[in-house]
Amino acid sequence: MSISGFSKFSKEKKVDWLIKNHFNGNIDAKKILKSYWNEDKKLQQLHDEFTENCISNFYMPFGIAPNFLINNKFFTIPMAIEESSVVAAASNAAKFWMSRGGFKTHVRSITKVGHIHFLFKGNKDELIKFYESIKSDLIKTLSPLTNNMKSRGGGIQEIKLVNCCEKMNYYYQIEVNFNTCDAMGANFINSCLEKIAYELKKIANEKYPMISKNLEIIMSILSNYVPNCIVHVEVSCPVNDLNFESGLDGREFAEKFVQAVKIAEVDTSRAVTHNKGIMNGVDSVVIATGNDFRAIEAGVHAYASKDGNYTSLSHAQIKNKNFKFWMDLPLALGTVGGLTSLHPMVKLALDLLDNPSAEMLMEIVAAAGLAQNFAAVKSLTTTGIQKGHMKMHLLNILNNLQANQNEKDKLINHFKSNIVSHSEVVKALTKLRKND
Numbered sequence: 001m002s003i004s005g006f007s008k009f010s011k012e013k014k015v016d017w018l019i020k021n022h023f024n025g026n027i028d029a030k031k032i033l034k035s036y037w038n039e040d041k042k043l044q045q046l047h048d049e050f051t052e053n054c055i056s057n058f059y060m061p062f063g064i065a066p067n068f069l070i071n072n073k074f075f076t077i078p079m080a081i082e083e084s085s086v087v088a089a090a091s092n093a094a095k096f097w098m099s100r101g102g103f104k105t106h107v108r109s110i111t112k113v114g115h116i117h118f119l120f121k122g123n124k125d126e127l128i129k130f131y132e133s134i135k136s137d138l139i140k141t142l143s144p145l146t147n148n149m150k151s152r153g154g155g156i157q158e159i160k161l162v163n164c165c166e167k168m169n170y171y172y173q174i175e176v177n178f179n180t181c182d183a184m185g186a187n188f189i190n191s192c193l194e195k196i197a198y199e200l201k202k203i204a205n206e207k208y209p210m211i212s213k214n215l216e217i218i219m220s221i222l223s224n225y226v227p228n229c230i231v232h233v234e235v236s237c238p239v240n241d242l243n244f245e246s247g248l249d250g251r252e253f254a255e256k257f258v259q260a261v262k263i264a265e266v267d268t269s270r271a272v273t274h275n276k277g278i279m280n281g282v283d284s285v286v287i288a289t290g291n292d293f294r295a296i297e298a299g300v301h302a303y304a305s306k307d308g309n310y311t312s313l314s315h316a317q318i319k320n321k322n323f324k325f326w327m328d329l330p331l332a333l334g335t336v337g338g339l340t341s342l343h344p345m346v347k348l349a350l351d352l353l354d355n356p357s358a359e360m361l362m363e364i365v366a367a368a369g370l371a372q373n374f375a376a377v378k379s380l381t382t383t384g385i386q387k388g389h390m391k392m393h394l395l396n397i398l399n400n401l402q403a404n405q406n407e408k409d410k411l412i413n414h415f416k417s418n419i420v421s422h423s424e425v426v427k428a429l430t431k432l433r434k435n436d
């Protein structure tokens, strides 16, 4: 079914078109879409204007994980995520580490990067000469764009010509490093890059015909690979302090845990799932604080393969009877600009975190990621994850089976001492309904 001019339709007309052409006129589908419209018209309009062809809202649960002790300060972390057990796991890990020194974090570097990708079919040395002679003019023309960022302590850190001809014939880049302060900075970076590309071509056209005729600008764009925008996070404690009701003593648990992390270091299959557990924590805070989780995901997984093999982002060791668990994570985040002052829930989430700087948010997000990873590997190496996971998933199953509140209360109680599985819940609910 094709249509033209769809984006110009009113919202009502878009919904009507959809129902007629994709749902056989089924009015229930319309009811569902409309039931998610916000009664507050202004708020709804805000959402409608976030994206093209918006016909409804798509909710995510907004949970909070208290007791996060990060660099000796307590945080209650907002997490937007649909997976049942993630907030519970983060909260458990936060509580576990709260009494063992908490999370220690620091930002190693905050450089973001972008490129003008171009082809040059002329003499390489001529290109270098040309670039060196115009470099300072290029930077000068950026002043109107960079002055504001400069006054906040940021701006362009470095700009250089990179020869990439070994990767592809005639391929060069102008690589630009940025400090975007508390902004994620995508628009700032891309505007600077496009301006540089424009000026480069203009100067070449006007004054350097031999360069101009051999130069083809392909594109100008930031990179979501940010290996120089890194936060470090760790937890540590004496192995003897790792005793909890797991059936293992502190040393046994620590050794098994370290072994599990080593498996993720050497086996790609396990590394992907291990890192997915980290991203459960990372993404949920990134989304709650209005940041771009696709950019974070892309950058993190590229970083996990930076040495040629995809491997674990986190590492663990026992040294001098001390257990340490840590990771370095590339996180290009912002706490100003974008959705941060626009989306009321994002504003609230940032308020909850005491309106952190971008660097502080990097530390909080990394702590949430490590907490999640710790909780997952702790469960995997002791009870297995299904026990906790299915307990949290129980309500989803009950809702799916349309259990009423009374049935839910009874079955939640029943499954406190019984193993949860879909078939066991169906059985228990059927029995309950027969007896009532």
Ligand code: MEV
Binding pocket: 083, 273, 274, 275, 276, 277, 278, 280, 376, 377, 380, 385
């Ligand atoms: C599930 O969302 C995440 C885990 O699979 C992570 C892991 O295996 O480490 C439990």
